Amino acid sequence: MAPVMNSTSEVEKYLKSLKGKSVDASIDSLISLFKRRQIAGSEPCAMATAHILLQVVAKTKFRDVDHMLETVRQVGCKLVAAQPKELVVANIVRRVLGLIRDEASEQRNEGTDDDASPEEPFPPAADAPEPSEAPSTKYDGSTDYLHSGPRHVRLGALMSVGSFPASKTLLSLLEASPPGHPSLSPLAKDSGTSTPRLGHQNARISAIRAEIIDGIEEIKDEISQVDDQIASSADVQIRPLDYVLVYQPSHTVQKFLLRAATKRRFTVVIAVDPRLASSPREVPGEVPFASFRKKLQAAGVASMNIMNIGQAAHMPRISKVVLSARCVLANGGVVTDAGAGHVARAAKEKGCPVIVLSGVYELSPESSMEEDELVEWGGAMGHAGFSDGLFVKGAQLQGAVTELIQPELVDSYITNLGIHSRNHLTTIVADHYKAEDVDFQLWGDAER
């Protein structure tokens, strides 16, 4: 049932419903929507996830950056647990976590640079021995940051009232102090020097917050522009007189082909899931993908719908297969709509290239996952008529929603960054995710 519903409009509905709601309520309602599969498919899931994380970052009161990291991580775990099969959810969470880490280290680096500034004399005597240490210690791994920073800063935030001039130095000093430094906390406590930190901390957090909000907005823009950017590679890929086979073309594929159609003359063969062909549609009697085909026709490109066995008949003429991914694994495996697998296999047998279209946000750092863990199973409705009482009584049905296509079946990957080969994917993964967030999902499982 759920996949039939229009997820995109559900996302819009969801975004509208957020007005005036608390962050917790928004998170819960998104979790429910995920669980009910009312929001399904990579783009809607990614968009909703990015949006809710934006809300979390914008509306929650953070004590410090670590608090922010931890909060986002926790929310992320909940979202992933609600729909573990949509890997894009975890991807977006990882991207946001990465953003926060970047901002934090940037700020800290600024902070440490400032240590050399004339502000230095301000720290009281008790802390005097420390500053000398600070500038020399450079931390670029946020892991250390994670362990060292929070305790002290939190302590400071707790006992802070006062109007002592803001001191960046002290804070950076604390942050930069080696992990497990024993002397610092008691010192800070006794001396009362932590008081000035609050105002500074707030300013800092809001600066980071603003940066991260911008960053998430960028991610959202990226998600919404993916289709157009991918389409820009279309005329390179599609050549005149090509016979292009597509399976259940998504918006991405449709845009891609329509863009190609503005320059090239080719033929599109649309393989249709028999379930879709038989399900009732808004305009009775309309063939599947009617509006897409009309647009193709307007551009002068011929198209035809085929089903099941028809594919075998057309295979010899096919020169290219274009599939859209729900998710691409780091090793090149592709999670697609169920049914695309046999198209890919047939193409491999015949020796024609298989092109996978995918946004970078759909590229997951996971690679070692079992097929069982990746494939989503849907309901029985839609695979067989529920009105057939005897059938319902006698048969046990499992309908796959997604399917894993092995890496060796895919020839090239087109993302919003361009055209890639399989080996190149790891580089893109490394560019977009922080190493410490790759295991994000495992963390989530362990804590549940």
Added chain:
Amino acid sequence: MSHHKGKSGKKPARAAEAKREDVLQAVIIADSFQDRFQPLTIDKPRCLLPLANTPLIEYTLEFLAMNGVQEVHIYPGAHGEQVEDYINRSRWATESGRSPFSGISFIRVSDARSIGDFLRDLDKRGYIDGDFILVHGDLVSNMSLDRVLAAHKARRQAAATNIMTLVLRSGGEEQHRTKANAITPVFVVDTKTKRCLHYDETHPLQSDHYLTLDPAVIDELSTDFEIRADLIDAQIDICTPEVLALWSESFDYELPRRNFLHGVLKDWELNGKAIYVDVLEEGYAARASNLQMYESISRDVMGRWTFPFIPECNILPDQGYQMRIYGVSTEDGVEIASNSKLSNSIIGRDAAIGSGSTVIGSVIGRRCKIGQNVVIEDSYVWDDTTIDDGAVISRSILGYSTVVGKRASIPAGSVLSRNVVVGDDVKLQEPAVLSVISHDGSPVTTDTSLLGPSGKGAPYVDPEAEEIDPEDPSTLQRSLIYSLAHLSLSSSSISTLDSEGYADSDDDSLATPFSGDTSRTRLSSFASDDSGAALGNTSFHHDAVQGLLDALRDDTGDFEPAKLEFMGLRLANDASDAQMRRAVAVAFARRAAELLTPEHGGLDASKAADRALSRKGASTFIHEVGVGDPASDAEQVEFILSLQKALVSLVGSSRTLALEKSRAGTLLAALLQQLYNLDVLEEEGILAWWAEERALGGGGGGGKDGELEDKMKAVRERCRVLVEWLENASEEEDDDDDDDEDDSDDE
């Protein structure tokens, strides 16, 4: 946030109204005023019972949330405090800050006796100011109502008299586990407009399988319509506030379908309202309204028909199901021995399954301990249950914290409620309904002979079971396993006889005449039959018989008031002639049988018959009401048949009025003679009855009716003397016509 644009403020009143319109409200009736889940519901409301390890009300609330409902009103009814407590502590409570609803409220009605009382109360309160969805607290559905709601709105805007849309699911013509057993809803729907023209219910126990369709419907409302008995009715109704007003107008409506819908549709000329039907081909909807439906829906959940409301989607926040191999969904912390066999099951957190055990098609609750070499098939085991080594359980419900001892066996159809203990080596032979508390919550003494020395609990006795009219189809819904087979074996059932062999194949025979056919010729047979109106008067029989019996027992006084009362009852229920005849026959037969018993004087048959019929006015009453005045032969035959059946039903019954076959026969003969003497029956009528095939208990019945046929024959046989005497008397006038017929019949 919502009023950030200055421009939109130019029609503030209109905007406010529109905003109000957008708020979708829902009303959940969480009490069904039934006891079909007893003894499981003695201490817990139905809507909190777990289905596939998730409380039923969760499915209902999820369904509403999924369809964008914003305000929910709940009528908790019985055990209301538990429902309120549960909701208030859940994520649904608005105080939790996480609820998808903007408001969720409970409405307590202290003196409500039916769903009708709830809805009339709702009307008075005026909480409802727009369209609302009316559902029950045991609904499981994943339907998307967007389109239905839009269609409803469009219709309502077209005409304010379009007040209601019923959301139904087509269920196919074949048997279907998710269709309600026993009671088949029949909708007459206009093919084009989808307006519902008539509603009726049929069931296997009724005496005739006809429905009465008001000819005016055909003349004025529609010429092209479908009669559908194939629909799954989960009672999801989209209503306007006018619906509540209609409930208020008729203070005696109790049930939303049998009373309200039937009544409103029947009086369409008076109230001018129209009700529509939306039959969906997509999505799932069903109500766990009895144990059989509970089982069916559990199967549908395991069969993934209710997707996304299946275990691995983890609807509840604290659930963590994952699907494993062989269709088994397990939560964390489940221990499964490596050599156990599991398939198509749901296993809750921290349950343990010992080695060599088999679990097939079952739901196992949290923290259940299942020993070694246990076999559990198609069963529903709730939380904290312990099943010891070697036990065998098939197709049963095991309530919370029950214990099944070593090597015990629980046969299909059993229901064990909370804390029942079945001792070691106890092999229950018959499906048992066991409980440790009685219907009023007081503890019962353990039946150690049944459950073994270490057992706890006793067979549950429903205090109302005796009072229920055996003809009420709801009796068929009381057990876990739906079966009509036992009826023909159970001698206490009058109904089997009335069903005339129709009971065995009801679904098929029903589906054929009704299979969505709009031919006019067939319809005329619906319309012309006067014996229909099967609805709303199952209680008629019961009340009428009781009233007459009371009047008959009271030896003094006039019979006239009883007659008036009877006629009043008849009018109120719109009872058919056949029903009246039967009620009268049963009342007199019971009274006569009663007089045979020692407590009432132990009279012999002829005296008893005399006494029963000699009440002043009684014979005229039978003459006028029971038989008909002037009576045709056919009517007399029907009446005698009714008498015969009533007496047969007493044969070997467990009631106090039990009769042997021979005595019942003698009594019938005595009654007939008495009636003949009183000129109520004529010789032609009695002879026609003698010749009648149905008097032999036949009439197309299946093989299962053997025992009944036997009894019918035995009772009839006793009247041979009387018949022969009558024949002789008639032979004097008219020679041997009857004789031949008689001979041919006796073979």
